[in-house]
Amino acid sequence: MGQCWAAGDEAQEAAAAKALLEKAVARYRVQGDKSLAEFSRQGEFVDGERYVFVTDTQGIMLASGGPSVALIGRDVSSVLDPELQKTFKHVLQTPESAGVQQAEYRWQNWRDGKVERKRVYFQRLANRVLAVGYYLPRASPEQARALLDKASKAIEQDRDGTVRAINDLKGGFLEDDLYVFVVDLASKRYVAHGTNLRLVNTDFSKVKDPEGKPVGIPILEIVRQQAEGDYEYRWRNPVTGKVEHKHAYVRRVGGYLVAVGYYSG
Numbered sequence: 001m002g003q004c005w006a007a008g009d010e011a012q013e014a015a016a017a018k019a020l021l022e023k024a025v026a027r028y029r030v031q032g033d034k035s036l037a038e039f040s041r042q043g044e045f046v047d048g049e050r051y052v053f054v055t056d057t058q059g060i061m062l063a064s065g066g067p068s069v070a071l072i073g074r075d076v077s078s079v080l081d082p083e084l085q086k087t088f089k090h091v092l093q094t095p096e097s098a099g100v101q102q103a104e105y106r107w108q109n110w111r112d113g114k115v116e117r118k119r120v121y122f123q124r125l126a127n128r129v130l131a132v133g134y135y136l137p138r139a140s141p142e143q144a145r146a147l148l149d150k151a152s153k154a155i156e157q158d159r160d161g162t163v164r165a166i167n168d169l170k171g172g173f174l175e176d177d178l179y180v181f182v183v184d185l186a187s188k189r190y191v192a193h194g195t196n197l198r199l200v201n202t203d204f205s206k207v208k209d210p211e212g213k214p215v216g217i218p219i220l221e222i223v224r225q226q227a228e229g230d231y232e233y234r235w236r237n238p239v240t241g242k243v244e245h246k247h248a249y250v251r252r253v254g255g256y257l258v259a260v261g262y263y264s265g
Contacts, residue, residue: 060075141247191256
């Protein structure tokens with residue numbers, strides 16, 4: 001059920017972004033570059049976190065209704081990291097005949113200041129590229145499994161160093177709303193938590209979700225009986241700040257319980 005809600009939320013975001021892009025494209029076809037000033041103002045081309053931005057095919061920012069307004073007149077590629085430069089180069093080389101296209105990258109969300117995944121829809125008109133994007137607050141099940149694999153392997157190779165890295169909150173084990181937590185199976189206490197250090201050294205077996213559903217005891221029972229499994233409960237999403245459905249993948253690694261969960265709205 002939660003996954004259906006999440007899919008519905010994203011479908012609505014996608015539809016809204018495409019609609020705003022279509023509106024901007026229609027306006028540009030009529031007014032040409034005269035519409036650039038309108039795209040850069042707070043008005044009908046800014047819809048919450050969604051806004052129109054325009055570059056030329058050389059990478060110069062021409063208009064933006066969001067924080068990238070500060071880049072107008074600059075070569076945007078000069079401020080992008082190497083990975084994003086590849087995506088941007090692909091966008092600029094897209095032929096006009098391709099119609100509406102999409103891409104994903106990471107960009108600062110002007111609402112909370114966090115760098116988050118963003119999906120953008122764009123369309124080329126002659127030597128202009130018009131685009132509208134929206135942020136993706138929820139990672140996928142596949143990304144959660146990948147992070148669990150990464151953390152498990154790291155713990156096998158360097159247990160103490162990996163625990164420190166997870167608790168550092170910047171050690172490569174925090175990806176959007178995905179994070180790792182680790183519990184010592186002997187003491188049943190957290191030894192690492194990817195977003196809340198106050199939980200470290202507390203008793204995991206006593207943890208319940210906001211609705212009173214046991215979390216710690218059933219997860220510990222899962223890894224007692226088998227090497228890995230999964231469990232669903234409700235928990236606060238660190239990106240959206242809301243209590244959402246969470247599906248945790250759990251694994252026994254040596255004497256540790258290692259877990260990563262994804263949210264589904």
